[in-house]
Amino acid sequence: MSAISKLRSANSRIPLKFKVWLYFITFTIMVFVLLWVFQIFFLENFYENMKTRAAASSADKISSCYDRLAAGEMTRSEFQSKVETIAHDNDLCVEILDRYERSIYSVETLGDCLIHGRVNKTSIYIFSILESEDRTIRYTMKNPRSGYNMLLYGRTLGNKNNPSGYLLINSVLVPVGSTVYIIKRQLMLITVLLIIFAFVISLFLSRRIARPIAEITKSAEQLAKGDFSTEFDGRGYLEAKKLADTLTYAETELSRVDNMQRDLIANVSHDLRTPLTMLKAYAEMIRDLSGDNPKKRNEHLEIIINETDRLSLMVNDILDLSKLESGKQKLNPSEFEISGKLSEIIDRFKGISEKMGYTINFTPDSERTVCCDVVKIEQVIYNLINNAINYTGEDKQVFVRQINTPEGVLIEVEDTGDGIEEDKIKLIFDKYYRSENHKREVVGTGLGLSIVKAVLKLHNYDYGVRSTLGKGSTFWFRISDVK
Numbered sequence: 001m002s003a004i005s006k007l008r009s010a011n012s013r014i015p016l017k018f019k020v021w022l023y024f025i026t027f028t029i030m031v032f033v034l035l036w037v038f039q040i041f042f043l044e045n046f047y048e049n050m051k052t053r054a055a056a057s058s059a060d061k062i063s064s065c066y067d068r069l070a071a072g073e074m075t076r077s078e079f080q081s082k083v084e085t086i087a088h089d090n091d092l093c094v095e096i097l098d099r100y101e102r103s104i105y106s107v108e109t110l111g112d113c114l115i116h117g118r119v120n121k122t123s124i125y126i127f128s129i130l131e132s133e134d135r136t137i138r139y140t141m142k143n144p145r146s147g148y149n150m151l152l153y154g155r156t157l158g159n160k161n162n163p164s165g166y167l168l169i170n171s172v173l174v175p176v177g178s179t180v181y182i183i184k185r186q187l188m189l190i191t192v193l194l195i196i197f198a199f200v201i202s203l204f205l206s207r208r209i210a211r212p213i214a215e216i217t218k219s220a221e222q223l224a225k226g227d228f229s230t231e232f233d234g235r236g237y238l239e240a241k242k243l244a245d246t247l248t249y250a251e252t253e254l255s256r257v258d259n260m261q262r263d264l265i266a267n268v269s270h271d272l273r274t275p276l277t278m279l280k281a282y283a284e285m286i287r288d289l290s291g292d293n294p295k296k297r298n299e300h301l302e303i304i305i306n307e308t309d310r311l312s313l314m315v316n317d318i319l320d321l322s323k324l325e326s327g328k329q330k331l332n333p334s335e336f337e338i339s340g341k342l343s344e345i346i347d348r349f350k351g352i353s354e355k356m357g358y359t360i361n362f363t364p365d366s367e368r369t370v371c372c373d374v375v376k377i378e379q380v381i382y383n384l385i386n387n388a389i390n391y392t393g394e395d396k397q398v399f400v401r402q403i404n405t406p407e408g409v410l411i412e413v414e415d416t417g418d419g420i421e422e423d424k425i426k427l428i429f430d431k432y433y434r435s436e437n438h439k440r441e442v443v444g445t446g447l448g449l450s451i452v453k454a455v456l457k458l459h460n461y462d463y464g465v466r467s468t469l470g471k472g473s474t475f476w477f478r479i480s481d482v483k
Helices: 003-012 016-041 043-070 076-090 119-131 177-224 238-290 294-326 338-348 350-356 374-391 448-459
Strands: 093-098 103-107 136-142 149-158 163-173 334-337 359-363 369-372 397-405 408-415 463-468 472-479
Touching (some): 043 076, 043 136, 076 093, 076 103, 119 136, 119 163, 238 294, 338 359, 374 397, 374 408, 374 448, 374 472, 448 463, 448 472
Antiparallel strands (some): 093 103, 136 149, 149 163, 334 369, 408 472
């Protein structure tokens, strides 16, 4: 066994509640790991990027106000008030210089700036601005007096290539080391508390989620032992309820199939016992009584042959149904004319109909060429007519109709019998179902409609039955492969 197979085998033996608990704990740990990584290791870089973006945004606002001042859209006092507001709101030192590097306006909100009153340094900053591609500088430097890191942001005002002034912004980068230490202590306490809390909650949830599955599994084990009275309790959540409902439906169907299979075995056993008993009885009669009487011997031999044919037909039907339902039976499509085929099949019943007084009325439509398995479709039509003969009324009338439609050729076989109860119609094609009013006036096995269903499903043809109590039933199917 490979390592992967061994791993899968081991994994399949892990209880559901442990898996749920493990997934929940793993998710919690991953959340805390991400929180620690981003808060502790990336906090300083995030803080500096945020301050840089704030300085750039403030510079854009001041530059816009400067352009409006130059265009006469804003007075000098309004301009100064606006710049002062921006500086105070963002804790900035602002220095605005003209094209000759002379200070024309400044705002100092910090106790110690790098730009105010430092002419030589200012010239260096302006030179750096003019040398940069986007006419913008962003520096992080240490203040020699306070020792704090400072952010310096500078840009041109007006036209970039021929600036009418310069803007310098200075902001303190507050040390985050102490902040990180505080956050780390808080996170440590919160992590311990939440891991304990997550452990308890996940244990409770895993048990609650696994309990319905465990109960359903126990009930399924009882069902597997053949107890069809088992109840499936799916209370807890929607998926468990759906699973319980599905298993309840499966239990009902299995119970029905089990009962019908028992009935089938009983019926088949009865049908086999009768001809076998007759074969033995007439064979003994030939041996003991009619062996020297040619007339009696021939009568007895004829009965033996008929009962042998009946046995053979029953066995063949069972084998055909088994092959059809197992998928081993393959279709052999061919083209043929459906009206001619229906007439040919009905002609085969003339001997029975004349002998027993039945009348088969055929109503054809215009000839249509169809493409399907002719042998199996013959079997369908034969079984439907045979079924109608078995169940037709005292008038012994059977009606066969061919109806051409845009969707194909509709074949109907109608009897005038007692009809089928509405709740039994859905069972009539079931291989385990057998009508309580079954009459055997012609040779049949009781599996004809099951074979009809299997053949039509193999062809993927629509089929069904319409029935009215006291008036009879109409079985139909539609051949959709029409040329």
